[in-house]
Amino acid sequence: MEIGPFIKLHRIKQNMTQEELAEGIVSESYLSKIENRRTEPSTDVINMLCTKLGVEIKSEEDTLLKEKCQEWFDMLFEVNDKEEITKKFNELQEIIDNNYSHTQVLFEIHKIRYYLIMDEVNLALKQINNLKEVSNTFDNYQLYFWMKFKGNYNSVIEEFNQAIRFYKLAEEKANQIELSEAEVADLKYTLAVTYSKLRNTLEVIDYANKALEAYSKNYNFIRCAQCHILLGISYRRIRIYDKAIKNYNLAQHLAKLNKHDELIQLTNINLANLYASKGDNANSIKCYREVLKKKEFLKLKEILIAITSLMREYYVNKNYDMCKEMVDEGNKIMKDLDRSRFKIYDYELRTYNYALNNEDEKFEELVVGEFIPYLQKQKDYASLIVYTNMVGKHYEGQSKYKLASKYYKLANFSYEQLIKI
Numbered sequence: 001m002e003i004g005p006f007i008k009l010h011r012i013k014q015n016m017t018q019e020e021l022a023e024g025i026v027s028e029s030y031l032s033k034i035e036n037r038r039t040e041p042s043t044d045v046i047n048m049l050c051t052k053l054g055v056e057i058k059s060e061e062d063t064l065l066k067e068k069c070q071e072w073f074d075m076l077f078e079v080n081d082k083e084e085i086t087k088k089f090n091e092l093q094e095i096i097d098n099n100y101s102h103t104q105v106l107f108e109i110h111k112i113r114y115y116l117i118m119d120e121v122n123l124a125l126k127q128i129n130n131l132k133e134v135s136n137t138f139d140n141y142q143l144y145f146w147m148k149f150k151g152n153y154n155s156v157i158e159e160f161n162q163a164i165r166f167y168k169l170a171e172e173k174a175n176q177i178e179l180s181e182a183e184v185a186d187l188k189y190t191l192a193v194t195y196s197k198l199r200n201t202l203e204v205i206d207y208a209n210k211a212l213e214a215y216s217k218n219y220n221f222i223r224c225a226q227c228h229i230l231l232g233i234s235y236r237r238i239r240i241y242d243k244a245i246k247n248y249n250l251a252q253h254l255a256k257l258n259k260h261d262e263l264i265q266l267t268n269i270n271l272a273n274l275y276a277s278k279g280d281n282a283n284s285i286k287c288y289r290e291v292l293k294k295k296e297f298l299k300l301k302e303i304l305i306a307i308t309s310l311m312r313e314y315y316v317n318k319n320y321d322m323c324k325e326m327v328d329e330g331n332k333i334m335k336d337l338d339r340s341r342f343k344i345y346d347y348e349l350r351t352y353n354y355a356l357n358n359e360d361e362k363f364e365e366l367v368v369g370e371f372i373p374y375l376q377k378q379k380d381y382a383s384l385i386v387y388t389n390m391v392g393k394h395y396e397g398q399s400k401y402k403l404a405s406k407y408y409k410l411a412n413f414s415y416e417q418l419i420k421i
Contacts, residue, residue, distance in 0.1 A: 003046055005134040008035035009108070010053045012130050025049060037137070068092060069103050076113045077186060089114055105142050112149040116156055121341075124153050144173040148187065151194070158378070160197045167191050185214035189223060192230050199382070199418070204234045225254035225263050229270055236274045244274055261297035269306055276313060285313050300337070304330060304345040311352055312386065320356055327353050344383070347371040351387065360398070367391055372410075384414035 011021050022031040025048045026041075033039040034049075041049075050056065072088045096104050108131060115124035128150060138146055151166035167190060174187060192207035212227040232247035248267050255263035272287030288310045295303045311326035330349045339346040351371060354363035367387060375384045388411040395404035 002037060002137060003041075004034045004037045005137040006104070007031075007046075007049050007053065009130065009134050010055055011035075012133055014053065016053075021049065021052060025052065065092075065095060066103050069096075069107055073106070073110050076110060076117060077182065082118065085114065085117065105138065106145065109138075109142060109145045109149060113152060116149075116152055121153075121156055124156075128153060140173050141177050144170050144177060144179070147173060148190070151190070155190075155194055155197075158197075160194055163194050164191070164198065167194060181214055181218065182220075185211050185218075185220075185223070188214065189227065192227070196230055196233055198379070199237065201234045201237050204230055208234070221254045221258055222260060222263065225251040225258075225260070225267075228254070229263075229267060232267075232270055232274075236270070236277055239277075241274065241278065245271075248274070261294065262299070262302075265291050265294055265297050266302060269302060269309075272306075272309065276309070281313055281317055285310060285317075288313070300333065301342070304333060304342060307333070308345055308348045311348070315352060315355070323352060324356050327356065343374070344380075347374065351390075355390070355394075360394075363394065364391075379417075381414040381418040385411050385418065388414060 007021075011018070018028050018031050018035075022028045025031075026034075026045060030039070030041075031049075034041045034045075068088075069092060072085070072092055075085050075088065092107060096107050108127070111127050112124050112131075115121070115127060131146070135143075135146060147166045147170035151163045151170065154160070154163035154166060167187065170187060171191070174184060188207045189211040192204050192211055195203040195207060208227045208230040212224055212231075215221075215223040215227065228247040228251035232244045232251065235241070235244035235247065248271050252264060252267045255261075255267060268287050268291045272284045272291065275281075275284035275287060288306050291298070291306045292303070292310070295306070298306070307326050307330045311323050311330065314320070314323035314326060327349055330345065331353075334342065334346060334349065347366070347370070351363070351367050354360075354366060368391060372384065372387060372391070375387065388407045392404045392407035392411060395401075395407065
């Protein structure tokens with residue numbers, strides 16, 4: 001990073017205006033020219049500005065610092081101990097924040113990924129906004145990570161189409177620079193995961209197989225298992241069940257070899273989904289129940305998936321007591337969570353709670369007024385089929401056949417969209 005954008009970045013990070021930084025050193029207009037690379041300031045001016053910002057100029061790049069940064073960057077690839085990641089981050093930040101170093105640009109960009117791992121989504125957005133001001137100075141290597149981590153941010157906030165846009169831009173940059181095999185594989189895996197969220201099955205199969213090939217060469221069996229799960233999901237969606245089961249079994253085998261309990265349970269969740277899609281409710285419920293017996297190995301989102309899936313299965317089978325039990329269990333978990341971060345599960349739990357309690361007015365306000373429009377915006381056609389059919393049956397039970405027909409038609413439309421995907 002050139003000195004002008006470096007000064008601009010530090011000024012923004014410290015919430016300092018151009019007027020405040022320039023005061024007593026240069027004019028505000030001249031500082032603007034420095035920051036935007038329209039003039040070359042003298043060494044004295046640079047030193048005074050940096051002193052006011054509390055940073056020092058390093059005469060040359062510190063090789064040891066670059067190596068330490070790379071170690072930390074690599075830690076952000078996989079799920080490592082968060083305490084270790086934070087410890088290394090704090091050590092590096094103390095050094096880098098107080099010195100002008102070319103390494104700082106990559107460090108600042110990688111902060112986006114770090115904040116997302118730490119579940120500090122607002123800090124990740126703030127970092128993106130800070131860096132946006134100087135992103136026009138990034139070289140292709142820096143732009144690659146800039147695009148990729150912006151994609152990560154959009155994935156976390158469930159803006160998957162936008163995430164794909166950034167990942168594809170990163171992929172373009174990847175073709176222009178040298179990246180490690182692990183990084184290339186990670187981008188392909190990330191694309192496969194995001195396409196799976198969008199139910200773009202052919203793209204998932206393509207990218208998951210490419211990632212699987214790369215991970216197999218490097219004996220990264222955990223990632224191999226995750227690729228097999230993605231392939232299993234894709235084949236289930238297109239009803240090639242034998243291939244789906246084969247991939248789930250391979251994922252299960254690799255997860256057990258590596259004693260990775262979370263992956264074992266994640267595979268069980270997907271086997272339960274497969275049975276549900278085949279209409280085998282008994283085996284589906286059995287698998288979901290097994291998952292919840294070992295929920296300590298799962299993330300909150302995965303626990304909520306198992307609970308809401310069981311809730312739906314019990315409701316379809318008219319086992320309303322067990323359905324209510326799942327609603328209560330889900331609400332206990334949601335009680336201490338930011339519901340906006342788990343919006344779909346919040347909607348599902350409230351939907352079934354109102355349905356079970358025959359609270360028709362609240363049911364209609366929520367499902368018709370909020371939930372279905374939300375699913376339409378997300379283009380979640382699989383969930384739309386479930387809940388438009390549910391609304392159709394609700395109105396049919398009230399002899400409101402015109403309204404029932406409207407939602408049955410929407411269910412059919414959603415099914416057609418799902419087939420196209």
